[in-house]
Amino acid sequence: MPGTDLITLGRRIRHHRRERGLTLDQLGAKVGVVGSQLSLIENGRREPKLSLLQALSVELDVPMPDLLRDEAPDERTALEIELAKAQAGPLYSALGLPVVPASRSLPMETLQSLVGLHRELDRRARQSIATPEEARRANTENKAGMRERANYLPDLEQAAQDALASVGHTTGALTHRSVSLLAERLGFTLVYVDDLPHSARSVTDLHNGRIYLPPASIPGGHGLRSMALQAMGHRILGHTPPESYAEFLQQRLEINYFAAACLMPLEQSVRFLQAAKQRKDLSVEDFRDAFGVTHEAAALRMTNLATSHLDMRVHFLRVGEDGAVYKAYENDGLPLPTDVTGAVEGQQVCDKWAARGALARTNRTTEFYQYTDTPVGTFWCATQTGSMSDQGEFSITFGVPFADAKWFRGRDTQQRRVSTCPDESCCRRPSSELAERWSTAAWPSAKLHAHILSPLPSGKFPGVAENEVYQFLERHAGTLS
Structure with a gap:
């Protein structure tokens, strides 16, 4: 049975066995297996043969398709399944703690508390602080990937060409109007505000269809067209909230590439550069x-x-x-x-x-x-x-x-x-003459770069203070006309 979730299958068998008031040994005797083997199946630790499943289906009076369904039959069984999967996962296993069996004697409140703790443990692991070391490792991996591709990503080039074609842009510099038209095609309105959260270059309101941008270009080159295109890039490229810092950086690389490919379209850019090379x-x-x-x-x-x-x-x-x-x-x-x-x-x-x-x-x-x-x-x-x-x-x-x-x-x-x-x-390395003269007489005070010691704020999007962003969206949601 390829793709079968053994934990869910086992818990469904246990649920229907209990509903009929049968013990493991009683049901095992009816289907020709010992109770201990049936226990392994119910705990998701052994895959049953098809013949045994058919026998269980008959004895429990549950059609085979129902027995193999992915859903839990009730709330308690759903919690038992979630607890079993969490304790079998690498995050819990790495803690070296004993497994808590989700037995029938386990109070419902205790089961809910254990599952809630595992959910929070998983959430914190997924939103762990992005340290400078983690950032460097992820950057190095991305850089190696780009080197293998000669820094060229054909899929993103095509996505940019399709986006420009959708608003009728064919030649010349991409205008702010064309960028606004592209946003409209995606269901967004560009809104310029002067109170963006300090940790965000732009904020997209998916519920109300707004992309918030600063009122003027930020010094250093992050022009409004580029910032708007980057924000839209997430939607066009099908991004979902990143589950790791490496994925966050990969998405950042992709939206930057997409924006550049829109501002400097492939055909026009290559034609310009090839002519200059000639x-x-x-x-x-x-x-x-x-x-x-x-x-x-x-x-x-x-x-x-x-x-x-x-x-x-x-x-x-x-x-x-x-x-x-x-x-x-x-x-x-x-x-x-x-x-x-x-x-x-x-x-x-x-x-x-x-x-x-x-x-x-x-x-x-x-x-x-x-x-x-x-x-x-x-x-x-x-x-x-x-x-x-x-x-x-x-x-x-x-x-x-x-x-x-x-x-x-x-x-x-x-x-x-x-x-x-x-x-x-x-x-x-200083010359030997300078080292001899100053090595015991110099005591400089190093300029400390704060970002070296400061991790990025944790959350769904590394580097962004979520509470600040949500308060910003709540504040502006009331201005919708």
């Missing part, structure tokens, strides 16, 4: 300006399309003013710094790299170009800088191996550095 004049700046997006969004979109449509391997970096990696993708072999788990986020990039050097420039109106010699080869890159009020300055780098630099504007740069990282003598 002229040997590829440039993130031009791509950015052609579609009216941020520099970071343009660089990421080029990262998505370069391998599949331009036949080149690339790397992308977002680096903070302290030299730490915020975001990175590569499939060109660039030796990114990693920790012992393979995570990149939070690691320091070499100070010889353009991602660091660009932040030291006085004139930052144009991209900064550089060749960098590394232990695994020479890479060319273009870097632009920006700033955010809450994160300070940062740099965005898009680069390729030396052989593909010929396709890009800035390939004739004379800027060239040599990096021997991860060799610590490159930029991390």
